[in-house]
Amino acid sequence: MSDTRAVTAELADWIHGLGAPGAPVMPASVAGQVRRLVLDFLAAAIAGTDTVAAVATRELVAEMYPGDAATVLGGGRASVAGAALANGTAAHALDIDDGYTPGSVHPSAPTLPAVLAAAQALGADGPTTLRAAAVAVEVTCRLAAAGHPATRDAGFHNTAIAGVFGASAGVGLLLGLDAEQTRSALGLAGSHAGGLFEFLGSGAEVKRVHAGKAARDGVISAYLARAGVTGPDTVLEGPNGYFHAFARDHWNPATVLDGLGEDWLLERTYVKIYPCCRHGHAAVDAILDLRGEHALAPDQIDEIRVDTYDVAARHGHTDVATLIDAQMSLPYAVAVALADGEIGLRQFDAAHRTNPELVDLVSRVRVTSDAELDARYPRSRPARVTVRRRGAGDAPDLVALVDQPLGEPSRPVDDVQLTAKFHRLAEPVLGADAARRVVDRVWAFDDVLGLMSALQAAPAPATDLPPTTVPAAPVARKRITTQESA
Known part of the structure; x- marks a missing residue:
């Protein structure tokens, strides 16, 4: 400097x-x-x-x-x-x-x-x-x-x-x-x-x-x-x-x-679609693309390899006993997205984290740092996901490369989608009417006291996760690159 x-x-x-x-x-x-x-x-x-x-x-x-x-x-x-x-x-x-x-x-x-x-x-x-x-x-x-x-x-x-x-x-x-x-x-x-x-x-x-x-x-x-x-x-x-x-x-x-x-x-700035570490979102997008295109299921998977930038590769742990460990684990995010076809709050609950079949799938995800992808960060957050299938014989591995995850400025979430995200997350706590009032107050933003008053809600009990999900479905998927490798 x-x-x-x-x-x-x-x-x-x-x-x-x-x-x-x-x-x-x-x-x-x-x-x-x-x-x-x-x-x-x-x-x-x-x-x-x-x-x-x-x-x-x-x-x-x-x-x-x-x-x-x-x-x-x-x-x-x-x-x-x-x-x-x-x-x-x-x-x-x-x-x-x-x-x-x-x-x-x-x-x-x-x-x-x-x-x-x-x-x-x-x-x-x-x-x-x-x-x-x-x-x-x-x-x-x-x-x-x-x-x-x-x-x-x-x-x-x-x-x-x-x-x-x-x-x-x-x-x-x-x-x-x-x-x-x-x-x-x-x-x-x-x-x-x-x-x-x-x-x-x-x-x-x-x-x-x-x-x-x-x-x-x-x-x-x-x-x-x-x-x-x-x-x-x-x-x-x-x-x-x-x-x-x-x-x-x-x-x-x-x-x-x-x-x-x-x-x-x-x-x-970006909007998060999945409730987990952002460093894993490109890999999640990639595995969801492959799942949708090839009808992949967990029992077909021999190995999933995720090549990504170095900072993301540091999130390669597979011990997901706690909520935060699961949210910070790139292997878990990829595995649960493949298993369920979506990745919302429900996918991080204790039932999912301890599911033996899912735990086994997580163990089959390998995360490595790739020099070429690392050179792109932080201009982008790339991940290349390679799926090796069981019993595929001479069939090539499946590969998907995502340069930027959903929600980045180059792949934006619009106001309608953002408002829908708010309602999915807020309505279980505030109720539908109060949630609508908050949305109206925010878009107008002419009365701070009115906005804060609309946010008053009764305390909720402590739980492992709130009973709401944020599925990927409301955001249109756009595949960056999907290919089959030799």
């Missing part, structure tokens, strides 16, 4: 400028995309309210963060920081929340809970809240992309470590922080940044809390800055700063600063 720009100060000036009087009008396409992000975030968070991690966090919030300032999804109210913690955890609890591929980050779950809670407490209007949400997500995408893959290689989870900066930026805009205070908010967020990838393959629930923690700490950072607590104004680029500590100085300042306010990275 040879760029000598004052990255933190320039970023803070941009954040402050968007909230200042006379700020440029946010492009209509950006405002529309933020509405989509809010709707998708709420779908994930509402569905996630009855998971073990979300229920436990909500109970902790009731004890440690009491208050009436903001709505807690799943029931009750709390302080702004408490609501951000609870709702952020719920949003990331089912791995069905959005993401940004170049940063390997989920930008909405750690940011929008903070922005919506602060907006509710402050009585902010819709346009101001949309602007704050845009800033929060954009900052998260930029910081994550600037340090990826070095941050991941160092063992950190970008959703947690970059998300806290985005949350502090969005809440800071709502609080009306000046440029100096905004620099301090970012500086304080840097000392809150944290989140390790050691959960992978361990069965630990802590990944769910990463988003909630980032949202909470972003709130605290912004409010502390307003109260006069200062943070370093070189927190990002300094010799002991964020990118030195988390990326070993392997980062790109231009990704943070170039095109701010003109080229919005948030417009290139």
Whole structure:
């Protein structure tokens, strides 16, 4: 890194400028995309309210963060920081929340809970809240992309470590922080940044809390800055700063600063169709294509080989005793998609994870890193799936190559499909009428208090999974490449 720009100060000036009087009008396409992000975030968070991690966090919030300032999804109210913690955890609890591929980050779950809670407490209007949400997500995408893959290689989870900066930026805009205070908010967020990838393959629930923690700490950072607590104004680029500590100085300042306010990275976020790690989605698309074209069944399979990029290949574990292990397992996602022909929340329940036939099929999936496919990442998330059939004789193996999974900007989910996803996830919790009211409020986004009021729901019991599914069927399938190999 040879760029000598004052990255933190320039970023803070941009954040402050968007909230200042006379700020440029946010492009209509950006405002529309933020509405989509809010709707998708709420779908994930509402569905996630009855998971073990979300229920436990909500109970902790009731004890440690009491208050009436903001709505807690799943029931009750709390302080702004408490609501951000609870709702952020719920949003990331089912791995069905959005993401940004170049940063390997989920930008909405750690940011929008903070922005919506602060907006509710402050009585902010819709346009101001949309602007704050845009800033929060954009900052998260930029910081994550600037340090990826070095941050991941160092063992950190970008959703947690970059998300806290985005949350502090969005809440800071709502609080009306000046440029100096905004620099301090970012500086304080840097000392809150944290989140390790050691959960992978361990069965630990802590990944769910990463988003909630980032949202909470972003709130605290912004409010502390307003109260006069200062943070370093070189927190990002300094010799002991964020990118030195988390990326070993392997980062790109231009990704943070170039095109701010003109080229919005948030417009290139993806929508998740399957409730599992995004790194496995291209392989899932590929196996579903092969299943549909060749009527494949588990008993026909000798071996499934998945060649993919290196970061995805790290998710090759086959021990799926817990929900999170299954969601993080590429072999499991491929196997259950082949077995059931769809991959929704039901496919990750305990009955599926312990099914002997499915466990056996998972053991027949091999995941390897491919140098050519790795060179494409993170511009794309490719996977090549090769199926060797039992008793096929001299028949060639079946091969499908998917360069980008469904939901990426090049294979988008439209507003109708996104709204359908919301209803499938939210109606079992809110009911059909309340779900429709929330959708109407989000698309209008002219009354934040009305939106948050519509989200009130009775607490749900803790279960292994909520009783809802997200099948692949509502999204039209488009095969990228399917072929037979010699």
